[in-house]
Amino acid sequence: MQISPSEDKIPVVDSPSSPQGYGEGLYFSDGKRKVDYVLVFHQRRHSSLRSPASASVSHDRLSVVSNGNFPPSVDPDALAAAGRGGVMPGGEAACVGEVFMELGYAGGSESLEPADHEMRLMRQEFEANLQDAGLEIERDKEIKAHGPSFTRLHAPWPVLCREAEFLKIRVPTKTSYELKEESGFGSSMSTMWRKINQPFQPKVPRQDQGRTRYLSHSFSREKLHLYNITSKETFFDNTTRGRIVYEILRRTVCVRTCQTIGISTLIAKGVYDAAFPLHDGDFRIIGEVEERNERQILHEEWARYSAFYKYQPIDLVRKYFGEKIGLYFAWLGVYTQLLIPASIVGIIVFGYGVATVDTNIPSLEMCDDSLNFTMCPLCDGACDFWHLSTACGTARASHLFDNPATVFFAIFMSLWAVLFLEHWKRRQISLSFNWGLTGTEDDEEHPRPKYETILLQKRQRKQKTKKKKKKSEQQKPEDGTVRGKDRWRQKLLSAMAAGIPNPIDKLTWKDRLPGYFINVSSILFMFALTFSVVFSVIIYRITISALMAMSPDPAIKSNVRVTVSATAVIINLVVILILDEIYGSVAVWLTELEIPKTDTNFEERLILKAFLLKFMNAYAPIFYVAFFKGRFAGRPGNYTYVFNNFRMEECAPGGCLIELCIQLSIIMLGKQLIQNNIFEIGIPKLKKLVRAIKDKGSAVKEKEQGKPPQQWNLDYALAAFDGLTPEYMEMIIQFGFVSLFVASFPLAPLFALLNNIIEIRLDARKFVAELRRPVAIRAKDIGIWYNILSGMGKFSVIINAFVISFTSDFIPRLVYQYMYSPNGTMHGFIDHTLSYFNVSNFKPGTMPTNSNHKDISFCRYKDYREPPWSLDAYQFSKQYWCVLAARLAFVILFQNLVMFLSLVVAWVIPDVPKNIVEQLKREKKLLVDVFLQEEKEKFQLIQSLFSKDNTLKAGGNLFEQSPFFSAPGRSSTLPSGQTQASGGDGGGAPRARCRAASFSQFTRRSPSSPVNENGSSRHTAV
């Protein structure tokens, strides 16, 4: 890239003095060119009171508007202006040194801080390079003492065309086809369905014209005539324009002043503060407007709670925010929609529990005073024997969740998870078809700034060691090294930008070893932390209940279980919430240490780590309650003790399932409520407030100048968009609550549903009103989240199998009914589950000290053990082994059955919906037809040309060799609209124009009439 001297006629246009007239700051000062992107940097000069007319300001008055000429060249005006105010920052500015050398600047009148100064140079080089790439730039002419300065970028039509071709952006062609009309019964059904659905549809302008579908095709400048271009201003929508500009920003190199590629590195270095595309205008509708902009439509029809019952306008969301965010909301929508049947079945299952609680024999038996089971004391010494009928309440509550319907529900929910995933796969494919993403490849990604920095450092180290070996040859080793290094860096960087592979072109595992090491150890540490927290809470429960039981106050004693459980769960919840936030940041830190190469890479690793940590955190206490609580308590006379004093806790007499249920529901509800209210509403509000107070000064000044804030000012005041990971993470953890332990809490889907209805609108509001517009990112799927979801789905099968067989009493009941019951009913089940214990076998000191039941010799406890009078007393009885075998058999049966059913479901539901397959086939055929037709006409045209010209002996030879070049004059016969379209924009220089008028264009005419016309025009034109 050399500076071409012919480029010195760039008009310097004054910036707008009153831009209100031009569409509220969405356009350049000429009111025509859209602002596609805004770069912001913060003026950090502290001498804010200097006079605006002083000499030093002259170089700030830069307001260069390139005319978008095509062949890249550095704008010398800009560089000169930049240099004029420059101070040679001495030896330190290794990074910017060279440009000074080249331009011959050695001093200046002003004393800018070097960093600021360097940054300005970087900005200037970067922006000059952007102009080289064809972008047009506008800056404010006015003086900003401090506060944000905005550089507005506009991509003219030729640039859009070029980039759209590179990015393979699919655009609609003129060719359309009709979707098949359903007939007969199906048709009337679908009409009815549409009618029923009408009130749930958002009022959004329809993008598709009924059943007509336009064929879309990757944009190509050689096929411009195929596309339906009504206006070059609107052919690419704002989102696409933003994406295109971002693509240029991403790959623009800054070689001279600082070896970087792309805007993100510059932002990371602090050269710019922010870079974002503009919103479409205000989201509030002020007064009467004839046409709402897209942001307003989204705000009205989507981002408000009152729209909760409506479908989401996903196509519009995708159009405005891009595919990645569109997919998130589509996914959330599908998930929420499918939660509806799950909730209904959950409610029915719960209703079954409620309905049968009064006829359920085991709980009736437990409540029956006449059966008079005297239970062994719950703690040593202080506690007395007790009657089982006092636990009647928990027994009844337990039945609500622990009944045969739960087994059905667990199977149902496992299949539901598979169905959900399959349904989503189909929806994803449908969406990616409708959004024209089928067949597109993933974008090539640039390395992350961090990665590049480390890579450069590594190269420098290598270079240095090489240099050291050659040191003897050098005269001024130090100077030479610095310069040599820079030269070398520069070379490297341009090589990198040009995609030339390098000897050291990647980081190996050796570079990452420390990162991995810290990673593994930190994750292990955090696992340990989580487990120790769980264990601490257990200890808390044991000690507190022991202490309370020993207290002489009967009021305290009676409330032991309730108090302890409640406080423990709340402690658990608080700890989970705190650790959740900590783990989130730790995961980011750890992922940075791994130095992933690309952003996708970074995201995947971050997600995996964050998921692992947050999952452990949220589920560890629940796992404990489900599978470990009460299993290590021992038996009367041989209890397990921790710290030599405290007996391990047991489950409530109603079974462990009810405790699991309580634990699960409190953690789930608490997490959702607190996270929604505090983390998603409260903290952003607080942040906004803080920033508002901070920026008050500049805002006041802005106001003083009497100008309404421009769109870029408004957008800059919003928070930056920082990825969808937290949103997805919240939902995935919730999916865990819905699927993993659903056997113990059938109402989980209902609560998830209620939460999600709010969550959708909350997130929507955030995106529409509270965040800067994110750059549209093309994405075909939700990436690693799908794998996590499907992994959880699989895991949930085995977890539910274990919950049903080990945590609930389902299997023991079955075994009793079919193997031990004398008459095939459940009568006597409670008696069967309780073993006998001879009171005289209590260890010294563990006997109840002041008991009301002095006369009994046997107490009962819940376990299958041999009675004291048996040969091997207190050993596990045959029933125990029998029940255990049944439990294990159930796990095998359940797991394999559900896995098999899941496979069948996944196999039966085709991944690609049938109508999409058909449409794809049809589109492919149509496309081939279009191109074939084109080729045929082209050929016929040439043929007739040839037969005409064959008589001209002179031209004959020429034509035979290359018939295509026989039509030089034909361009004058082109339809004028098309020619205007390709030649009508801007500066008049033909270079930057979209080179659309290739030969493929002139061949799309009918072959007969234009031939003569053409033949003659050829002769006349020459």
Next chain:
Amino acid sequence: MQISPSEDKIPVVDSPSSPQGYGEGLYFSDGKRKVDYVLVFHQRRHSSLRSPASASVSHDRLSVVSNGNFPPSVDPDALAAAGRGGVMPGGEAACVGEVFMELGYAGGSESLEPADHEMRLMRQEFEANLQDAGLEIERDKEIKAHGPSFTRLHAPWPVLCREAEFLKIRVPTKTSYELKEESGFGSSMSTMWRKINQPFQPKVPRQDQGRTRYLSHSFSREKLHLYNITSKETFFDNTTRGRIVYEILRRTVCVRTCQTIGISTLIAKGVYDAAFPLHDGDFRIIGEVEERNERQILHEEWARYSAFYKYQPIDLVRKYFGEKIGLYFAWLGVYTQLLIPASIVGIIVFGYGVATVDTNIPSLEMCDDSLNFTMCPLCDGACDFWHLSTACGTARASHLFDNPATVFFAIFMSLWAVLFLEHWKRRQISLSFNWGLTGTEDDEEHPRPKYETILLQKRQRKQKTKKKKKKSEQQKPEDGTVRGKDRWRQKLLSAMAAGIPNPIDKLTWKDRLPGYFINVSSILFMFALTFSVVFSVIIYRITISALMAMSPDPAIKSNVRVTVSATAVIINLVVILILDEIYGSVAVWLTELEIPKTDTNFEERLILKAFLLKFMNAYAPIFYVAFFKGRFAGRPGNYTYVFNNFRMEECAPGGCLIELCIQLSIIMLGKQLIQNNIFEIGIPKLKKLVRAIKDKGSAVKEKEQGKPPQQWNLDYALAAFDGLTPEYMEMIIQFGFVSLFVASFPLAPLFALLNNIIEIRLDARKFVAELRRPVAIRAKDIGIWYNILSGMGKFSVIINAFVISFTSDFIPRLVYQYMYSPNGTMHGFIDHTLSYFNVSNFKPGTMPTNSNHKDISFCRYKDYREPPWSLDAYQFSKQYWCVLAARLAFVILFQNLVMFLSLVVAWVIPDVPKNIVEQLKREKKLLVDVFLQEEKEKFQLIQSLFSKDNTLKAGGNLFEQSPFFSAPGRSSTLPSGQTQASGGDGGGAPRARCRAASFSQFTRRSPSSPVNENGSSRHTAV
């Protein structure tokens, strides 16, 4: 398509009288044009003794060689010649009627059978259409009384170009890049590895030039200059040419004479007998040759047993036979290669069994006479009590297969299966990358002939019912219907060919309902058949052993078990082999009934069905032995009886595993040996012999004429290729033996390995020497087979878990050792597994009648039951439940552990090999660079042109609108080689020429020098 009168100058060339001079019949008579495809039909005239000079023969002398002109039109010469000999076949020839009407023929001199005659017309129309599509045709001029007639097809360069572009065939470009050289340790390792590998490499000309890789890109006529075209004859290899011609054959319509699309329908209708591309010549090397053809190389280096230790030349196989067959052999190679470590581990495991058999306490205890276990009799009445030590042999044999190493081996083999699949996935991706298949889409498929016929019938039915409603309006209803129907059919067919959707364009489930019904019922019937066969064999065993036991001859008595087992297994094997063949044909028949739309569809359904049936067939007896045998035998005093008389069979005293092992090994080995020898070698030889005898007459005549057989004669004598399904199926069933029950037979991988080493060469030989050359089919993967393999892999986990825990004695031993053994050793295990039975409890008549052990009161039997002196005598004991629980727990543990490990393995091994990812990235970058460079040069050229012409005011306006057309004279400055290349072939008509000289070609020159040249040439040319 109308007949264009300008096409009547087709030269009629005499066919070769002595074609030996021209490359052994691989070329047309001119010795230049390759024969790319051969269509064969059999002359079925019976008046074979007519004089060859008679008048009727004149129309047989057709020998049309089209010059490959481009725009399609019917060759009237051919049609006229066809009509000349035609007889109007009256009312019956509904199919060909119309063409007669049009051409005005009503009679002829000869009495051909109508069917023959119709077929000739069809052939003529079809071949005329082929000529329209640009193919060149040669037929024998000579008279063939009967016997095969050959139509040779040649695709000229323009047709190849056109089709290659449509088929998106990837071809190498001139751009190349170097593969990264490994450095340091890795490099020396790989050099060493190469050296070690050297003797195992086949001696095949290297296709890749060391580390240089040529970028490949889909063929496009507009980018001809990018490709490395040295000769237009060889640029597309024979395989590709065959594929291209097949593609044309597949989609060529036959509208007038018979409504069909494609050659396969014509073959199905008997119009042609066969259609195949030619082999590259003889596979035998006769005398000295300087260069072996590819078929010879394959035969020498691949298709012989002596090459068994070598790698397969997969790239050459793919080049010769196409991707689909290449993938099969690659898969077989990978499978065989991975069987090597599996065999080695299997041998080690078996070796461990052999080594420990003398120190194994349970088998020592079983052989120990002093322990003196008196066992209960094995049959009622006739059998006596017996000592356990007599079963010492089986106990020792049992230990060989039933030892702790087996558990390890089962886990190993489950992971091996996962590894195999992952490895194959990688290999598949690397192959498809090396073969240039990445990014290609699947070919659009035409419906199968059967489907089309049924569809036409359906439409006709619909049409008829519509017609009937309108009947009153018609004057001659019958004639009208026939003609109307034909018109309508014709319209439909051309619409189908043009891809226009039709109201009735597919068969619905209603049309297939009877097919499905027959399907389901047949499959159920065959399942029942399989099970009844298994059951019959059981009955056979029970009855024969009972009868033999009752026989008074002690010689018979002592051989009961051996005789019965041997005969039963042999019966089983024979039945399996017979049913296997039957089920194969039934599956084809059933799939035909389903009327699948495309061949892929057909293949998938067929494979699924055939697999299901053959799997059931092969494994039902094995499943019986593994999981059911001996479990329903009952206990002494309460045996289970079938047919009131015969006791259910029990396992051998050494355990069921040894029986499973015997069953498995005999079926596996027998199946492989017999199938390899009889079905794969014997039957084809037999078929060949039969055909040879049949064709003897014609062959003799051929010989008499003194002509050596042409290549097409030789190829026609070979068997047709009929799909890879049987080959894959054999291997998949074998994979089942290797994976499903591997816990019981660790030597299975070894036997599979030995079989496969032979199998590869056997199949190779078949493809090279015994089959006609198959059409190359593009395939990226092995399709549904992968799913079947992975399904079997998953299934094998659970099967092996059950085999280990239920069939083997592994779990009872563990339980004994850790729960019941008094000293932690295995001593006393046998005693522990045997329950007591009080002899007095025998039911009347079941007591041994003449026993040598009159004095005993208790006999032992193998089960965990309470002793007779217990309260609940003969009930399952606590040990039983305990062991059962342990078995089930082991299943859960094993299944989930292996599943988890499999997931980890699959997750750790990336699907796409790293170097492929890198190469892909690099190629993408290079490609973009190439195109960018091209565009830049193009642009610079135009720019300089423009700046030149800008001074010319007259031309300025013109150029501004369409700068591309400013280079009419440039074609004269093209490098002459290129221009020659695109204009040098054949007839001289420019229409059929590859339109390569598009403008993209002239821009690839360097921008500086040709500009002036060009500018001036433009001026001079005009």
